[in-house]
Amino acid sequence: MRLLHLSDLHLSRYGESGTWTNSDGEDDRWETLQSWQRWRIEGLRDRKGRPDKLRLVDPEGLVHKVKSWPAKKEDKVIGVLLARAMKRHQTSTERLIEDRPPPEELAAMLRVDPGNTNLRFLHVVDDVLALQPGLILLTGDLTDNGFGYALVRHYFAPWIAAHRLFAVPGNHDTYDMFPRFGRAARAAFKSDGYRDFAEAIGLEANAAGAYVRRVEDIAVVGLNSCKMPKTPFSASGAVTREQLVWLREIGHDAAFAGARLRIALVHHHLLRMPLEVGKRSPLEMGMRLRNAAEVMEVCTAAHLDFVFHGHRHHGYLVQLPEHPTVVAAPSSTLGCKSTGRSYGWLMDLDEPRPFPLVHRLHTLPPVYGDGA
Ligand SMILES: [Fe+2]
Ligand SMILES: [Fe+2]
Incomplete structure (x- = not known):
């Protein structure tokens, strides 16, 4: 049985990057002028009843574009909004699930939108199907903004089942960095979304916020490092004290200790990457696992063999004697910032001493360039 470590898919509604807001979606003064595939182009009149604004609203009620509503060029503006709706729909999770584009079409779509994570994910799916790993690990940032789990559930359904x-x-998946009004509410909404996904795939966390599962003679621990920092513009994290207390305890549990291999998954990185390695220096500011030293100490005390993580979009492996081996996967969709390549880690669990090896994924043109 082989284990494949993937990370940082950054899926979203349309494969785009960013956070959508739905601030005035409920305003009933907007009238629907045209609709297509559940997208709407709506118009708003001023107080005197004159055409004022046009906007494009997606099937979930999110406003994508607002334009002025000029009487003379109305058709042209509506055409522009409609074209945008059609482009967005092509890469929506809904469309990519119901009607996966055939290879030629996918290649053309990627030429138009090469950094689209939803489209790039379809290539990752092909890699996984060809490889047929026994276990798949996903170490966080499954989504870019809390949407897109449906793609994972659909395409990895056999592994989930x-x-x-x-x-x-x-x-x-759980919080954003922007100090705009409502950050806590957005974080609560996103965390609920992740929890629903985790429960649906049988990975509900215990009271401490973590989980442990057994697959044959392998123990898999999932740690949640997404404790939102108070500082704005920070994507840092921390593993809560409750999880560390729990992990220390299961480290003494006979069934856990008796597993042939003990591995953990966490999103943030336990060790800093050397700054000199790779062509893009990994920025540490605002990225770190705030209690990394303590997490490493507890993982060591719990006799974990491997800790797999993501977050940096740089791949590396650090083997420290008497410690868990730390394995970092780059973004499986966007690639590695150090090398521009896309790869995961593959480990043959049937080996007497399993060890992860780099496994090259798709050969799409790198999003991060060639590391320049
Ligand atoms: Fe990421
Ligand atoms: Fe991250």
């Missing part, structure tokens, strides 16, 4: 897919949340 067999309880062979393990995931932990990332900062993008």
